[in-house]
Amino acid sequence: MKKIAIALLVFIAVGNLTAQDYKHSLQGIKKVKIASESGVIAKTHSQNEVLIKGEGRETPEKAKGLKAVYSGGSDNTGIGIYVQKEGETLIIRNLKGMHSETLEIYLPKEINITTESSNLGSLSFSGFSSEIEARTNVGGITLKNVTGPIVAKTATGEINIVFDKVSQSSPISIVSATGAIDVSLPSNTPANLELKTSMGEIYTDFDIKFPVEHKNMKVISGKRAINTQINNGGVDITLRSSTGNIYLRKK
Known part of the structure; x- marks a missing residue:
């Protein structure tokens, strides 16, 4: 019975997490700047776009109709990330704190990258x-x-x-x-x-x-x-x- 209860709790916890990907074209972009308080893993892929892997947590019942706000800017991706094109540079800012999951990003191998982890990461x-x-x-x-x-x-x-x-x-x-x-x-x-x-x-x-x-x-x-x-x-x-x-x- 105890094992069944634990399995049920794990199932519920996993069910509250929804895998989400965010993509943005890199047409006209020469550099990507990434800022994150947590860690960053960057890998290569063959598409001319940035792919950000993330886990989106379901909105709590009390927060329905509201949206999360962060001190570092607005979440315009739905996964706690701010993305903005500035000239030939794409800005990617992880709005979540240093205890959030590691940010996993896929980019073309030829793109120039600037990355800073300001706290623990x-x-x-x-x-x-x-x-x-x-x-x-x-x-x-x-x-x-x-x-x-x-x-x-x-x-x-x-x-x-x-x-x-x-x-x-x-x-x-x-x-x-x-x-x-x-x-x-x-x-x-x-x-x-x-x-x-x-x-x-x-x-x-x-x-x-x-x-x-x-x-x-x-x-x-x-x-x-x-x-x-x-x-x-x-x-x-x-x-x-x-x-x-x-x-x-x-x-």
Whole structure:
């Protein structure tokens, strides 16, 4: 009997949630700006539109005939998200608080993206061959199979980035105030490197001629910035962590 009652409660709870998707054309759009207090997951798809996945909760009985309002703006999507086109930029603002579900978004892989999680939330992107700017307050940043240019910055959190290849068009900057940085580059990447950690160590398996080894990776004192080149130099890549190790790996 108890199991039946629990199952009934779960059924009722699930029944109060209605899956909702929101789509918006990206015709004439060159950049998407996303602001969210919770986390964001961005993936690629083949359509020239943004697809936002969400769960819409049924309106409580007492709220019938009313609409939810948020301090960050008006919900013009029906899923607690504000979307507005401004010139060649599409603004996406998550109006719900930092304890809401992670925002899941699908975009074309070539679209430029700026994303900020202002409170507690991590950012995750995969498969983009475009410019990405990702900032968090408390939360990690994970970028997989990207090309850049990349600007990634967090006050508290780890940054993990795997490059498919590295765009030479603009500098790359990866900064964590408190947290490790782990970056994987194709072994033939031409780059000018600036590496610095104030309270940590720097490890790499790139051949930048430092003699001390640790598990097949060279360890470098992090007290000063290290400026060096790989593959005869190329795009500027900066990796900085105030408190945390830096790992620069060959992919």
